Amino acid sequence: MKTIGFLGFGEASFNISEGLRDEGLSGVRAFDAGWQREPYGTVVRERAERAGVTLENSAEDLIEKVDIVVCSISANMAVPVAQQVASFLRPDQIYVDLNSAGPDTKVEVEKIVAPHATFVDVAIMGTVPGNRHKVPMLAAGKGAQEIADYLNGFGARVTALEGPAGKASASKMFRSIFMKGYVMLLLEAVVAGRKFGLEDDVLVSIRDTLASGDFLKQANDMIARGVIHAERREHEMDEVIATLNSLDVDATMSVATKNKLAWCVSQGFREHFNAQPPADYHDIFAVLAR
Structure with missing residues (x-):
C-alpha cells in the first residue's frame, strides 16, 4: 500500500x-x-x-x-x-x-x-x-x-x-468565475433588498427561477437568450445601478454585469443570429472566433 x-x-x-x-x-x-x-x-x-x-x-x-x-x-x-x-x-x-x-x-x-x-x-x-x-x-x-x-x-x-498539467486547475478557475461571482451577486441583491425590507422576497424569487427544471438546459437557454437580448438588458442595468446609487448601495457586481452586456453587444451576436437565440449555446463560439 x-x-x-x-x-x-x-x-x-x-x-x-x-x-x-x-x-x-x-x-x-x-x-x-x-x-x-x-x-x-x-x-x-x-x-x-x-x-x-x-x-x-x-x-x-x-x-x-x-x-x-x-x-x-x-x-x-x-x-x-x-x-x-x-x-x-x-x-x-x-x-x-x-x-x-x-x-x-x-x-x-x-x-x-x-x-x-x-x-x-x-x-x-x-x-x-x-x-x-x-x-x-x-x-x-x-x-x-x-x-x-x-x-x-x-x-x-x-x-x-x-x-497536460494545468487543465484540472483551469477547470476550477473557470468554475470559480461563477461560484464566487454568484455569491457576490446574491450579496449585492440582498443588501439592496434590505433597504425596502425585501431581502427574503428577492431570494425566494431567485430560487423559483433557478431551482426548477434541468440545470444544463436552463443554463443553455439563459446564455443563448442573454447574448441576443444584451442591449435591452444593458439599459435595464443602467436603471439597476441608478437605483443602487440612490440607496447608497455598492453596485460593483451590477456595473460589471452592465459592462459584460455591453461586450456582448459589441460582439454582434444579435445580428449574427438574426435576433433569434441559438438552440445550442456552443454556437456563440463561432461568432467569437471571427
Missing part, C-alpha cells in the same frame, strides 16, 4: 486525511511549517491526533517516508515550496499539487518537480468539510490516472482528465 504525506495540514488536508483513514488508509503523515508555533500549532496537533496522522519535523523528513506527496498550502506558496522540496523528491514518487492555483502556476510547479518526481495537477471542485475525501476532484498531468485509481480505491471521487 502506498503511503501519503501532506505538505501543509490545513482544513483540506485534515478533512481528506480523516476520510481516507476511515476508509482504511493508514500511515498518513504530514508536515506543516506552523505546527510547532502557537497558537496555530495546537490546532494542527489536534487535527493530526483526530485524523490519526503522524506529524513530521520537516518537509525533508516527510518526503523521505512517503510515496505520494500532496502539497496543500496557500496558492501563492505553491512555487516557493516546490523549489524548496524538489531536491528531496525521488523518481518513484508522485507529487500532487492540490493548491487552488491557476494553470500557469501549476505548469510552473511541474517544471520544478518533473525532473525529480511524477507531477499531478489536482483541483478540488467542491467544499471539503462535509464531503472530506469524497469531494469531487479533477486530476491532470502525467500521473493523473495513477493517482485517481489509487485514491478512488479508498472511496475518493477523482476524475482523471486527458491532457
Whole structure:
C-alpha cells in the first residue's frame, strides 16, 4: 500500500486525511511549517491526533517516508515550496499539487518537480468539510490516472482528465468565475433588498427561477437568450445601478454585469443570429472566433 504525506495540514488536508483513514488508509503523515508555533500549532496537533496522522519535523523528513506527496498550502506558496522540496523528491514518487492555483502556476510547479518526481495537477471542485475525501476532484498531468485509481480505491471521487498539467486547475478557475461571482451577486441583491425590507422576497424569487427544471438546459437557454437580448438588458442595468446609487448601495457586481452586456453587444451576436437565440449555446463560439 502506498503511503501519503501532506505538505501543509490545513482544513483540506485534515478533512481528506480523516476520510481516507476511515476508509482504511493508514500511515498518513504530514508536515506543516506552523505546527510547532502557537497558537496555530495546537490546532494542527489536534487535527493530526483526530485524523490519526503522524506529524513530521520537516518537509525533508516527510518526503523521505512517503510515496505520494500532496502539497496543500496557500496558492501563492505553491512555487516557493516546490523549489524548496524538489531536491528531496525521488523518481518513484508522485507529487500532487492540490493548491487552488491557476494553470500557469501549476505548469510552473511541474517544471520544478518533473525532473525529480511524477507531477499531478489536482483541483478540488467542491467544499471539503462535509464531503472530506469524497469531494469531487479533477486530476491532470502525467500521473493523473495513477493517482485517481489509487485514491478512488479508498472511496475518493477523482476524475482523471486527458491532457497536460494545468487543465484540472483551469477547470476550477473557470468554475470559480461563477461560484464566487454568484455569491457576490446574491450579496449585492440582498443588501439592496434590505433597504425596502425585501431581502427574503428577492431570494425566494431567485430560487423559483433557478431551482426548477434541468440545470444544463436552463443554463443553455439563459446564455443563448442573454447574448441576443444584451442591449435591452444593458439599459435595464443602467436603471439597476441608478437605483443602487440612490440607496447608497455598492453596485460593483451590477456595473460589471452592465459592462459584460455591453461586450456582448459589441460582439454582434444579435445580428449574427438574426435576433433569434441559438438552440445550442456552443454556437456563440463561432461568432467569437471571427
